Amino acid sequence: xxxxxxxxxxxxxxxxxxxxxxxxxxxxxxxxxxxxxxxxxxxxxxxxxxxxxxxxxxxxxxxxxxxxxxxxxxxxxxxxxxxxxxxxxxxxxxxxxxxxxxxxxxxxxxxxxxxxxxxxxxxxxxxxxxxxxxxxxxxxxxxxxxxxxxxxxxxxxxxxxxxxxxxxxxxxxxxxxxxxxxxxxxxxxxxxxxxxxxxxxxxxxxxxxxxxxxxxxxxxxxxxxxxxxxxxxxxxxxxxxxxxxxxxxxxxxxxxxxxxxxxxxxxxxxxxxxxxxxxxxxxxxxxxxxxxxxxxxxxxxxxxxxxxxxxxxxxxxxxxxxxxxxxxxxxxxxxxxxxxxxxxxxxxxxxxxxxxxxxxxxxxxxxxxxxxxxxxxxxxxxxxxxxxxxxxxxxxxxxxxxxxxxxxxxxxxxxxxxxx
Amino acid sequence: xxxxxxxxxxxxxxxxxxxxxxxxxxxxxxxxxxxxxxxxxxxxxxxxxxxxxxxxxxxxxxxxxxxxxxxxxxxxxxxxxxxxxxxxxxxxxxxxxxxxxxxxxxxxxxxxxxxxxxxxxxxxxxxxxxxxxxxxxxxxxxxxxxxxxxxxxxxxxxxxxxxxxxxxxxxxxxxxxxxxxxxxxxxxxxxxxxxxxxxxxxxxxxxxxxxxxxxxxxxxxxxxxxxxxxxxxxxxxxxxxxxxxxxxxxxxxxxxxxxxxxxxxxxxxxxxxxxxxxxxxxxxxxxxxxxxxxxxxxxxxxxxxxxxxxxxxxxxxxxxxxxxxxxxxxxxxxxxxxxxxxxxxxxxxxxxxxxxxxxxxxxxxxxxxxxxxxxxxxxxxxxxxxxxxxxxxxxxxxxxxxxxxxxxxxxxxxxxxxxxxxxxxxxxxxxxxxxxxxxxxxxxxxxxxxxxxxxxxxxxxxxxxxxxxxxxxxxxxxxxxxxxxxxxxxxxxxxxxxxxxxxxxxx
Ligand SMILES: Cc1cc2nc3c(=O)[nH]c(=O)nc-3n(C[C@H](O)[C@H](O)[C@H](O)COP(=O)(O)OP(=O)(O)OC[C@H]3O[C@@H](n4cnc5c(N)ncnc54)[C@H](O)[C@@H]3O)c2cc1C
Ligand code: SF4
Ligand code: SF4
Numbered sequence: 001x002x003x004x005x006x007x008x009x010x011x012x013x014x015x016x017x018x019x020x021x022x023x024x025x026x027x028x029x030x031x032x033x034x035x036x037x038x039x040x041x042x043x044x045x046x047x048x049x050x051x052x053x054x055x056x057x058x059x060x061x062x063x064x065x066x067x068x069x070x071x072x073x074x075x076x077x078x079x080x081x082x083x084x085x086x087x088x089x090x091x092x093x094x095x096x097x098x099x100x101x102x103x104x105x106x107x108x109x110x111x112x113x114x115x116x117x118x119x120x121x122x123x124x125x126x127x128x129x130x131x132x133x134x135x136x137x138x139x140x141x142x143x144x145x146x147x148x149x150x151x152x153x154x155x156x157x158x159x160x161x162x163x164x165x166x167x168x169x170x171x172x173x174x175x176x177x178x179x180x181x182x183x184x185x186x187x188x189x190x191x192x193x194x195x196x197x198x199x200x201x202x203x204x205x206x207x208x209x210x211x212x213x214x215x216x217x218x219x220x221x222x223x224x225x226x227x228x229x230x231x232x233x234x235x236x237x238x239x240x241x242x243x244x245x246x247x248x249x250x251x252x253x254x255x256x257x258x259x260x261x262x263x264x265x266x267x268x269x270x271x272x273x274x275x276x277x278x279x280x281x282x283x284x285x286x287x288x289x290x291x292x293x294x295x296x297x298x299x300x301x302x303x304x305x306x307x308x309x310x311x312x313x314x315x316x317x318x319x320x321x322x323x324x325x326x327x328x329x330x331x332x333x334x335x336x337x338x339x340x341x342x343x344x345x346x347x348x349x350x351x352x353x354x355x356x357x358x359x360x361x362x363x364x365x366x367x368x369x370x371x372x373x374x375x376x377x378x379x380x381x382x383x384x385x386x387x388x389x390x391x392x393x394x395x396x397x398x399x400x401x402x403x404x405x406x407x408x409x410x411x412x413x414x415x416x417x418x419x420x
Numbered sequence: 421x422x423x424x425x426x427x428x429x430x431x432x433x434x435x436x437x438x439x440x441x442x443x444x445x446x447x448x449x450x451x452x453x454x455x456x457x458x459x460x461x462x463x464x465x466x467x468x469x470x471x472x473x474x475x476x477x478x479x480x481x482x483x484x485x486x487x488x489x490x491x492x493x494x495x496x497x498x499x500x501x502x503x504x505x506x507x508x509x510x511x512x513x514x515x516x517x518x519x520x521x522x523x524x525x526x527x528x529x530x531x532x533x534x535x536x537x538x539x540x541x542x543x544x545x546x547x548x549x550x551x552x553x554x555x556x557x558x559x560x561x562x563x564x565x566x567x568x569x570x571x572x573x574x575x576x577x578x579x580x581x582x583x584x585x586x587x588x589x590x591x592x593x594x595x596x597x598x599x600x601x602x603x604x605x606x607x608x609x610x611x612x613x614x615x616x617x618x619x620x621x622x623x624x625x626x627x628x629x630x631x632x633x634x635x636x637x638x639x640x641x642x643x644x645x646x647x648x649x650x651x652x653x654x655x656x657x658x659x660x661x662x663x664x665x666x667x668x669x670x671x672x673x674x675x676x677x678x679x680x681x682x683x684x685x686x687x688x689x690x691x692x693x694x695x696x697x698x699x700x701x702x703x704x705x706x707x708x709x710x711x712x713x714x715x716x717x718x719x720x721x722x723x724x725x726x727x728x729x730x731x732x733x734x735x736x737x738x739x740x741x742x743x744x745x746x747x748x749x750x751x752x753x754x755x756x757x758x759x760x761x762x763x764x765x766x767x768x769x770x771x772x773x774x775x776x777x778x779x780x781x782x783x784x785x786x787x788x789x790x791x792x793x794x795x796x797x798x799x800x801x802x803x804x805x806x807x808x809x810x811x812x813x814x815x816x817x818x819x820x821x822x823x824x825x826x827x828x829x830x831x832x833x834x835x836x837x838x839x840x841x842x843x844x845x846x847x848x849x850x851x852x853x854x855x856x857x858x859x860x861x862x863x864x865x866x867x868x869x870x871x872x873x874x875x876x877x878x879x880x881x882x883x884x885x886x887x888x889x890x891x892x893x894x895x896x897x898x899x900x901x902x903x904x905x906x907x908x909x910x911x912x913x914x915x916x917x918x919x920x921x922x923x924x925x926x927x
Contacts, residue, residue, distance in 0.1 A: 034760070093762060
């Protein structure tokens with residue numbers, strides 16, 4: 001269990017450079033060490049193992065600096081994170097003094113950086129490795145056993161007559177393109193109905209976010225380079241994302257990769273649809289007789305502060321009884337679907353989702369509405385166990401707008417049905 | 421002299437048989453991360469206190485089996501709850517086995533008739549109250565560490581609550597508990613009688629004995645706690661004053677008001693104001709005549725709190741306070757858990773900002789002695805700040821300390837920033853000397869070294885025999901009788917003396 005002491009000669013000084021880069025930020029936490037972040041962490045709530053706390057994620061770096069630990073000692077611990085961002089929000093260093101000192105506790109970045117260091121040091125997680133290799137191979141994520149390939153990437157849109165290219169591009173997440181196609185079809189048809197002009201990419205590759213989250217920085221960059229080149233080839237200006245993970249990739253990772261030259265406006269679908277409803281471009285007339293609660297996707301709520309628009313949309317749907325839980329309480333909620341967790345530690349993801357659904361059940365709802373396709377698979381599996389339907393917000397909006405988008409949703413295994 | 425043996429493979433196998441493979445952690449990261457608590461710590465000596473392994477039990481029976489094994493093999497055992505203790509209680513001084521109880525976090529019974537909730541010791545109060553909310557009741561133990569400390573640690577330290585004036589402190593709110601003794605027996609202790617009996621005079625008052633011992637007398641495995649109605653109304657009022665003396669007098673007047681809904685009164689001194697003004701101008705108004713602040717908070721039914729609020733406002737004003745307004749009052753009280761341990765506020769003499777760790781001295785001091793203690797503590801801190809160049813005086817709070825009758829003595833806190841990265845073998849003794857002088861002042865003024873954190877750190881621990889007097893000999897006898905092999909959290913509180921060991925206890 002115990003790795004040999006660190007030898008900078010053996011890794012070309014990689015770990016040393018890593019420690020140099022992250023040490024000061026790690027001390028910001030180490031010097032507090034009060035663990036206000038612990039009980040909001042969705043992974044920690046399940047494992048109850050202090051190795052998986054943000055506090056440990058920072059303290060390990062100090063221990064590395066002291067020569068006490070090496071990346072080999074800690075690599076597995078950093079797999080235990082969905083990169084939900086709750087700990088950063090709950091950290092008093094961010095909450096109280098952060099603005100003044102321009103400081104933010106950066107646990108998510110630390111986790112990504114440590115994962116990257118592990119990979120560069122030759123320590124790989126087998127399932128992540130396979131996942132990223134397959135992604136590079138097919139240019140899209142291997143979302144279960146669905147035939148993922150470039151010929152199929154736009155197959156979800158059959159019959160919708162969507163153009164290629166243009167100023168506004170709808171980026172359809174891999175999970176939505178191949179698996180939960182009802183979300184992509186709902187979204188596209190809503191945009192068409194509202195008269196939004198948009199096209200699809202010539203060749204859409206995975207956004208690279210998952211690879212980046214797992215620490216495969218080169219692979220992530222390769223995918224990003226392609227996508228940006230594709231957008232530029234027809235002069236795209238605006239990218240609409242329907243998945244919060246893509247929204248993070250395009251508003252954070254890509255900005256880092258491409259610097260000041262990165263010219264795209266990134267719009268998230270919930271913000272856009274809320275606006276379309278507000279402006280009267282979309283009218284929701286069909287009553288939806290459901291009792292629902294809303295799951296704040298971590299990347300929207302905790303990482304991007306988007307929690308108002310989904311609620312605004314839900315309140316615009318006639319017939320719906322909406323039992324809300326405020327977005328701050330939801331800091332400690334998660335589906336477990338992010339950060340590569342379901343690929344390496346599916347049992348933890350399943351338990352996180354189970355607990356999320358149990359909370360929904362207490363509200364006596366029949367439906368849990370999410371706005372993140374990646375959350376919807378584990379949530380739907382837990383929903384099946386507990387008798388609660390899990391739907392995407394766009395699916396409900398489309399239904400209420402009188403559309404019949406078809407496509408596939410739900411938790412069950414690989415889906416290959418092609419929309420009629 | 422070390423009476424303890426290294427842990428061999430057969431012990432690890434036995435532990436795995438008790439706890440399952442995933443309940444025994446031997447990895448380095450697991451052990452390093454269970455060495456530290458937030459109290460300032462000489463980073464360069466981290467490796468000296470790393471436990472041999474960590475266990476994550478789920479049941480009292482598992483804890484009992486682990487302790488029996490450790491007792492048989494003479495292996496130190498250190499309970500760890502939230503790891504937020506501010507005096508190193510959970511730090512494994514002699515290595516051994518850390519029993520991390522975080523997986524024992526179930527809510528076992530909510531009894532709305534006899535008004536109790538029974539929980540595992542690994543549950544956090546905020547999480548517990550999230551669940552209790554639907555029954556419109558709560559467990560009102562509300563330390564500043566409310567979001568992070570756990571019930572087991574609250575019992576292990578005998579904690580203090582910010583609203584203890586109204587609801588009582590941990591000892592008043594824990595009705596009874598189950599504890600595994602150092603020899604492995606599982607017993608129930610309370611005031612006497614069944615699990616849910618609040619007051620009894622049968623036999624010895626064992627509940628008090630088994631609280632606040634910092635894990636030196638056993639490991640709590642279940643606790644039955646008080647439930648109170650969720651308050652219908654909360655009212656906070658903050659006043660400012662032109663001098664510390666004016667604020668101190670006003671504090672006394674407010675605390676003596678006799679209002680049952682009074683959660684507590686908090687006195688902020690000039691240094692504390694200076695510290696808080698470092699980043700947040702809006703919070704403490706800038707004018708020079710604002711020299712001290714007093715905060716109060718009321719909790720209860722609307723019928724109690726509304727008239728009490730009028731009374732509090734009148735006393736505050738009549739005793740020289742100027743109200744700071746609703747926004748600051750309710751806003752700052754709402755953030756009462758978060759204003760500590762902000763390393764970013766650390767400043768060197770030169771004004772340079774460096775990350776500093778929070779040290780919190782928490783003596784119990786009588787009201788009459790507060791001004792004198794305040795002067796002396798600041799003087800001591802200034803002296804050592806100058807000498808070491810790594811300390812920063814973050815000011816003082818005095819909080820009402822009594823349960824239900826919050827007037828006679830105060831949890832008196834001086835917060836000191838320490839640049840932990842610069843702690844070394846050279847300046848560590850200075851820091852310890854600083855702490856010892858601070859503790860000595862508390863004793864000289866008839867106080868106690870610690871209201872809630874415990875005093876097991878060097879600089880405090882050696883004064884415990886002085887503070888306890890003849891009682892310390894009784895402590896030694898009890899320790900030796902209950903823990904014949906000195907396995908429970910050895911090295912703490914100078915209790916090693918019970919075994920004829922007189923070695924230096926800490927660092
Ligand atoms: C920001 C901050 C604010 C704080 N504010 C307050 C405050 O307002 N009031 C206050 O009282 N304290 C406060 N503290 C100190 C600390 O939170 C308390 O001492 C708390 O009771 C410790 O709980 P814990 O769960 O973290 O225990 P730990 O630190 O894990 O343990 C504390 C002690 O109890 C022992 N122990 C742990 N579990 C058990 C068990 N099951 N059986 C027996 N012994 C056990 C340990 O061995 C150790 O000696 C604060 C700390 C921080 C960081
Ligand atoms: S991440 Fe923030 S809240 Fe968590 S231990 Fe570190 S400083 Fe404290
Ligand atoms: S980002 Fe989320 S999962 Fe990761 S450590 Fe923070 S709270 Fe836990």
